[in-house]
Amino acid sequence: MIKENVQAILNELPAGVQLVGAAKTRSHEEIQQAIEAGLQIVGENYVQEAENAFEVIGNRVKWHMIGHLQSNKANKAVKIFDMIETVDSVKLARAIDNASGNIGKTMPILIEINSGEERQKAGALPSEAAFMIREIMAFKNIRVMGLMTMGPFAGDPEEARPYFHKTKALFDEVQAMHMAGVEMTYLSMGMSNSYKVALEEGANIVRIGTRLFGERGK
Ligand SMILES: *Cc1c(COP(=O)(O)O)cnc(C)c1O
Numbered sequence: 001m002i003k004e005n006v007q008a009i010l011n012e013l014p015a016g017v018q019l020v021g022a023a024k025t026r027s028h029e030e031i032q033q034a035i036e037a038g039l040q041i042v043g044e045n046y047v048q049e050a051e052n053a054f055e056v057i058g059n060r061v062k063w064h065m066i067g068h069l070q071s072n073k074a075n076k077a078v079k080i081f082d083m084i085e086t087v088d089s090v091k092l093a094r095a096i097d098n099a100s101g102n103i104g105k106t107m108p109i110l111i112e113i114n115s116g117e118e119r120q121k122a123g124a125l126p127s128e129a130a131f132m133i134r135e136i137m138a139f140k141n142i143r144v145m146g147l148m149t150m151g152p153f154a155g156d157p158e159e160a161r162p163y164f165h166k167t168k169a170l171f172d173e174v175q176a177m178h179m180a181g182v183e184m185t186y187l188s189m190g191m192s193n194s195y196k197v198a199l200e201e202g203a204n205i206v207r208i209g210t211r212l213f214g215e216r217g218k
Helices: 002-012 028-036 047-060 071-080 090-102 126-136 157-176 195-200
Strands: 018-022 041-044 062-065 083-087 107-113 142-149 186-188 205-208
Touching: 002 018, 002 028, 028 041, 028 047, 041 047, 047 062, 047 071, 071 090, 083 090, 083 142, 090 107, 090 126, 090 142, 107 126, 126 142, 126 157, 142 157, 157 186, 157 195, 186 205, 195 205
Parallel strands: 018 041, 018 205, 041 062, 062 083, 083 107, 107 142, 142 186
Antiparallel strands: none
């Protein structure tokens, strides 16, 4: 089933759109099945879970951090991940910069945007993002490569559309600033129930779990 799901989504995605398989709670066997079907990027929410999976699967795929990263886990994270999609503070960026420098790596990052401006949610407020990127661009060992957003959870994906739209507008705005060392390339938006809307709004990375692996927690 996982194989068919992965192949169906890969066939459906337009050229130039990257699929991140959101792997939280999935077994290594399930992740491996997805990889055999063509999945090239695995998304992990927790460093520990990523370490365990990385040990088994290694670097025949790319690894994206898509969960909230604590600064004190930056040392471990930079060893595994090829991209950290969830940078939402200068403090975290600094920790990633230091950790990357220590191992001679330049870490691609996305800035996570709290597009719904929800109090309890991670992410930079849209109004703060450009200012934050201006500070982060000075760090030598990280490269800002785009934006990521979750958007408010909604039953109807159409309810997510304005937040995806807003994040794309912010993406274009930052891109037009042509900040040195900032390459606005990736816009990561959309999950199982919302990726179609996200694609219409300009996403070029979609993060999909349930539609590949089935419902969680069964
Ligand atoms: C779990 C998760 C996804 C995928 O969610 P599904 O609804 O299972 O497709 C995408 N992004 C993030 C950050 C996640 O934690």
